[in-house]
Amino acid sequence: MEQRHATAPQQVPGMSTAELRRHYLVEDLFAPDEVRAVHSHHDRVVLVGAVPRTGPLPLPAFPELRADRFFDRREAGIVNVGGAGAVTVDGEEHRLAPTACLYVGRGAEKVSFASADADSPAAFYLFSAPAHASHPTVLVEPGGGTVRELGDPLTSNRRTLTQYVHEGGVRSCQVVMGVTALHPGSTWNTMPAHTHERRTEVYLYFGVPEDARVVHLLGEPDETRHLVVADRQVVISPPWSVHSGVGTASYSFVWAMAGENQSFDDMDPHPVTGLR
Ligand SMILES: O=C[C@H](O)[C@@H](O)CC(=O)C(=O)O
Numbered sequence: 001m002e003q004r005h006a007t008a009p010q011q012v013p014g015m016s017t018a019e020l021r022r023h024y025l026v027e028d029l030f031a032p033d034e035v036r037a038v039h040s041h042h043d044r045v046v047l048v049g050a051v052p053r054t055g056p057l058p059l060p061a062f063p064e065l066r067a068d069r070f071f072d073r074r075e076a077g078i079v080n081v082g083g084a085g086a087v088t089v090d091g092e093e094h095r096l097a098p099t100a101c102l103y104v105g106r107g108a109e110k111v112s113f114a115s116a117d118a119d120s121p122a123a124f125y126l127f128s129a130p131a132h133a134s135h136p137t138v139l140v141e142p143g144g145g146t147v148r149e150l151g152d153p154l155t156s157n158r159r160t161l162t163q164y165v166h167e168g169g170v171r172s173c174q175v176v177m178g179v180t181a182l183h184p185g186s187t188w189n190t191m192p193a194h195t196h197e198r199r200t201e202v203y204l205y206f207g208v209p210e211d212a213r214v215v216h217l218l219g220e221p222d223e224t225r226h227l228v229v230a231d232r233q234v235v236i237s238p239p240w241s242v243h244s245g246v247g248t249a250s251y252s253f254v255w256a257m258a259g260e261n262q263s264f265d266d267m268d269p270h271p272v273t274g275l276r
């Protein structure tokens with residue numbers, strides 16, 4: 001498990017492109033037949049990528065967590081960004097179509113990942129945070145959460161946001177999670193940008209065409225930097241950072257948050273004209 005230590009906004013102006021990418025971008029979470037993990041010390045979130053191809057892949061406990069099982073002190077949301085697959089939790093198989101979401105509560109003992117078709121493997125993205133109570137494990141079918149239609153084609157940001165794990169849907173201790181899909185021809189997400197000092201947020205971009213990239217903005221609103229992001233890459237946004245991007249093509253992303261509260265609308269907007 002890779003460790004990413006917390007950073008302060010004062011560090012951002014002095015960082016090179018390589019340093020920005022080393023702190024905030026995860027380039028290679030998804031690899032065939034592997035389970036890879038990154039632990040961000042911002043709100044102690046753990047990001048896992050699992051791509052089962054030749055056989056099922058068990059979720060390890062990861063020695064860095066110093067727990068017998070991954071879910072002893074944690075909960076997680078899992079979204080499938082690949083082909084059809086299944087997640088088995090303590091003997092019960094949950095089939096995840098592409099973009100379906102499975103919430104797994106604290107106390108689950110054995111979790112494993114499998115693909116329906118080795119030629120089109122599933123790609124499971126797991127976002128985990130510490131949990132102090134156990135909520136039931138729940139599957140949400142694609143588009144089955146709370147749907148919000150956002151943006152306008154005239155500002156190139158028409159998109160459908162689906163909330164899966166949130167206050168009005170699947171219950172959790174900390175994790176808030178969903179998927180946003182840009183409509184064809186729209187390229188901007190989350191603009192006007194915002195911050196939420198009470199939560200860390202992580203974006204996993206997917207469905208980005210191979211020859212396209214997303215230019216993702218980070219940093220304090222008056223001191224932004226950018227990352228050039230490819231398909232299936234992840235950006236970690238500390239609570240003080242904006243998180244917004246524009247693609248050279250349309251794309252989707254899984255957004256997930258954890259921290260002090262779960263109020264989706266508790267955010268501070270930053271008008272476009274104030275960004276620097
Ligand atoms: O705090 C909320 C998050 O930044 C995202 O949910 C925003 C998003 O998916 C979008 O605007 O499309």
Ligand SMILES: [Zn+2]
Nearest residue numbers: 194196201243
């Ligand atoms: Zn946000």
